[in-house]
Amino acid sequence: MAHKQKWTRRELLKSSAVAAGTLVLTGTPGSLTYAQGSDTIRVGVVGCGGRGSGAAHDCVNSSPGVKIVALADAFGDRIAKLKGDFSVPDDRCFVGLDSYKKLMALDDVNFVILAAPPGFRPPHLAEAIRQGKHVFMEKPVAVCPAGIKVVIEASELAEQKGLGIVAGTQRRHQFEYVETMKRVLDGAIGEIVSAQCYWNMGGLWCHKRRPGESDVEWQMRNWLYFTWLSGDHIVEQHVHNLDVVNWAFGDVLPETVHGIGGRQYRTGEEYGHIFDHFGVEFSYPGDVRTISTCRQIEGTAGNVSERVVGTKGWTNCSGRIEGENAWRYSGPRSNPYVQEHTDLIASIRSGKPLNEGKTVAGSTLCAIMGRESAYSRQQFKTSWFTSRCTLDLLPSPDLKLSDSMPVPAVAIPGQYELLGFPQRQRRG
Numbered sequence: 001m002a003h004k005q006k007w008t009r010r011e012l013l014k015s016s017a018v019a020a021g022t023l024v025l026t027g028t029p030g031s032l033t034y035a036q037g038s039d040t041i042r043v044g045v046v047g048c049g050g051r052g053s054g055a056a057h058d059c060v061n062s063s064p065g066v067k068i069v070a071l072a073d074a075f076g077d078r079i080a081k082l083k084g085d086f087s088v089p090d091d092r093c094f095v096g097l098d099s100y101k102k103l104m105a106l107d108d109v110n111f112v113i114l115a116a117p118p119g120f121r122p123p124h125l126a127e128a129i130r131q132g133k134h135v136f137m138e139k140p141v142a143v144c145p146a147g148i149k150v151v152i153e154a155s156e157l158a159e160q161k162g163l164g165i166v167a168g169t170q171r172r173h174q175f176e177y178v179e180t181m182k183r184v185l186d187g188a189i190g191e192i193v194s195a196q197c198y199w200n201m202g203g204l205w206c207h208k209r210r211p212g213e214s215d216v217e218w219q220m221r222n223w224l225y226f227t228w229l230s231g232d233h234i235v236e237q238h239v240h241n242l243d244v245v246n247w248a249f250g251d252v253l254p255e256t257v258h259g260i261g262g263r264q265y266r267t268g269e270e271y272g273h274i275f276d277h278f279g280v281e282f283s284y285p286g287d288v289r290t291i292s293t294c295r296q297i298e299g300t301a302g303n304v305s306e307r308v309v310g311t312k313g314w315t316n317c318s319g320r321i322e323g324e325n326a327w328r329y330s331g332p333r334s335n336p337y338v339q340e341h342t343d344l345i346a347s348i349r350s351g352k353p354l355n356e357g358k359t360v361a362g363s364t365l366c367a368i369m370g371r372e373s374a375y376s377r378q379q380f381k382t383s384w385f386t387s388r389c390t391l392d393l394l395p396s397p398d399l400k401l402s403d404s405m406p407v408p409a410v411a412i413p414g415q416y417e418l419l420g421f422p423q424r425q426r427r428g
Contacts, residue, residue, distance in 0.1 A: 041345055044070035044109040044133075046100045046124055048078045051138055052115030054337065055168070056082055059113060059136065062341035070109055072099035074116070074220060074401065097399060100124050104131040111136070111348075117223040118231055119143045119395055122150035125357075129154045129163060134348055136341060138168040140239045140364040141357070143231035145385065146392035148365050155357025164353030166344040167360035169243045173343050174336035176319035176329040177244070184248050184317070188325040189310030192248060195290040197241035198303040199233075203296050208270045215405040225272030226407070227371075228393040232274040234261075234374070235367040238294035242370075243363035244306045244317050245282075245290050253362055254282035254290065256381050259374035263410050265297040273410045280370035292370060377413030378421055390419040 041063070045056045048071055060066050068086035071079050072094040079093050094102040100120075104112060104127050114124045114137040121141050128135050135158070142148045158165050171177045183189075207222035223229035230236040246253070261278035277295040284290065306317040313323015321327040334342075347354040369385050372378075 039065060039349060041066040041111045041348075042069045042108050043067065043111045043113060044072065044103045044106065045082065045113045045115065046072045046103060047114065047116030047120075047138075048073040048082045049115070051168075052078075052113060053082055053085075055113045055115050055136065055138065055341075056086070058335075058338045059111075059341040059345075060086075062338045063345040066345065070094070070103045070106055072103040074099065097401065101127060104128055104133060110134060111345075114138060117220060117229040118236060119147075119223075119229040119393060122147040122154070122394060123397075125165075126150055126154045129158045129161065129165075132161060132163065134164040134344070134353065136166050136168075136344060139243075139360060140231055140235045140367060141167060141360050142364050142368070143227060143229070143235060144368060144391045144393040145365070145389050147394055148361050148368070150394070151361045151364075152358055155355060155361065158357060159355055162353060163355075164344050164348045165355045165357040166340055167356050168340065169240060169356075169360055169363065170336035170340050171240060171244055171318075172247070172356065172359075173340040174318070175331055175333055175339075177317060177336075179329055179331065180315055180317055180319055180321065181244075181247055183321060183325070183327065184308060184310075184315055185250060188312070188321055188327070189308065189315055189323060190312030192284075192288055192308055192310050194288060195245050195248065195306070195308045197238075197245050197290065197292050197306045199238040199241050199294040200300065200303045201296060202298045202300070202302070203266070206270050214402050215407075216399065216403045217401045219272070219405060219407075220401070222270070222272065225270070225274050227274060228395070230274070231364075231368060232278075232371050233296050234275075234278045234280075234294050234371050235364065237296075238278070238292065238370075239360075239363055239367045241294075241304070241306050242282075242292060242366045243360065245292075245308070246359075246363050246366065248306075248308045248317065249284050249288075251359055251362060252285060253382050254284045254366060255383075256283040256379065257281075257366075257369045257373045257385070258283075258379040259370045259372075260377065260413070261371075261374035262413075269407075273408050275371075275374065275411070278370060278374050280374065282366065282370070372418055375411035375413065375416045376418035376421065377416075378418050380418075380421065388420040 070092040071088050073079050074097050076095040111134045112128050118140050141151045209218045219226045259280035261275045263275045266276045280292040282290040308315050315321045319329030
């Protein structure tokens with residue numbers, strides 16, 4: 001994808017939440033857009049692959065009065081199963097890269113699930129809010145700083161319109177995490193002095209190129225392995241753990257980022273151009289360091305967890321605190337993938353819709369910064385990245401499935417161009 005400058009320092013600084021380095025969960029009074037005189041949640045699903053299919057079922061199972069009424073996907077074959085599961089008629093199933101616009105133009109759809117590849121999330125969110133829809137969107141919410149800006153602006157517009165936004169960072173709705181983090185934010189472990197988070201695992205699915213597939217079609221079907229679509233696995237997957245760490249810090253962003261990483265195990269062309277391992281040090285206010293690692297390499301030790309250390313103890317963030325205020329969670333448990341929909345729908349019906357847009361934008365931004373630091377092997381301040389980095393991977397509005405799109409070279413630290421970074425500070 002061509003890198004396009006779509007924002008300036010002045011434009012970004014208008015989003016004061018990013019400029020100040022703080023993103024907070026906010027909600028403003030609003031009401032469900034009533035459909036056909038009832039309070040039925042009439043859901044349109046954009047992106048009907050595995051995660052979209054899962055989210056659709058989770059949404060319907062989360063609350064009474066929820067119905068899937070429309071489907072959209074770039075590929076018709078991905079719609080077939082959900083169409084049968086929910087008896088969606090042909091005239092409410094839309095195929096193509098512009099299918100999301102047709103779905104969101106339906107007046108009776110008052111809630112949309114956004115589950116297309118993450119590179120499409122910013123324009124899809126912007127259109128949903130423009131059309132007055134409540135939104136559940138999968139994580140991550142962007143793959144580049146330009147996309148983050150779009151998400152923040154759409155989230156601010158949602159606040160003005162009284163629309164709800166919840167993201168697929170489901171730990172924010174998992175009871176044991178919620179109760180633990182309440183105690184951390186109330187000082188149960190004292191002042192935070194360090195944190196660690198990990199998503200180290202084996203590999204995931206891979207779609208090898210089939211005869212006749214165009215560049216764009218193959219990359220979209222194999223979207224995990226292309227930065228313009230997934231953001232690399234540090235963004236697509238590790239964002240969960242980074243979100244928990246940000247949560248513990250009160251959703252204040254780190255001040256500096258320094259990353260390393262590489263591509264040693266997954267070197268075949270079917271794995272696109274992403275890395276297979278990352279290690280990033282984030283420095284939060286007060287020079288509090290967080291070590292973040294993520295890896296997708298078969299045959300290696302697994303570790304998906306978070307740990308936050310304070311002056312009075314430490315926590316695993318998910319039901320355990322050790323130290324002066326030792327505690328174990330013993331309350332009810334629920335499926336967090338369902339609970340996130342339950343919470344959003346309840347908030348909409350109460351007239352006080354949740355809006356997690358800025359919060360998840362901050363966590364996604366951290367993951368993007370970690371990737372860019374590792375790709376380039378440059379250390380930088382968050383304030384520089386949010387105001388000066390010119391990277392824009394947003395898909396072109398004119399993108400076609402038949403288009404040619406060469407795969408970018410794998411980033412080589414020290415040679416990769418971190419767009420906007422001062423030349424005089426580069427090291428070979």
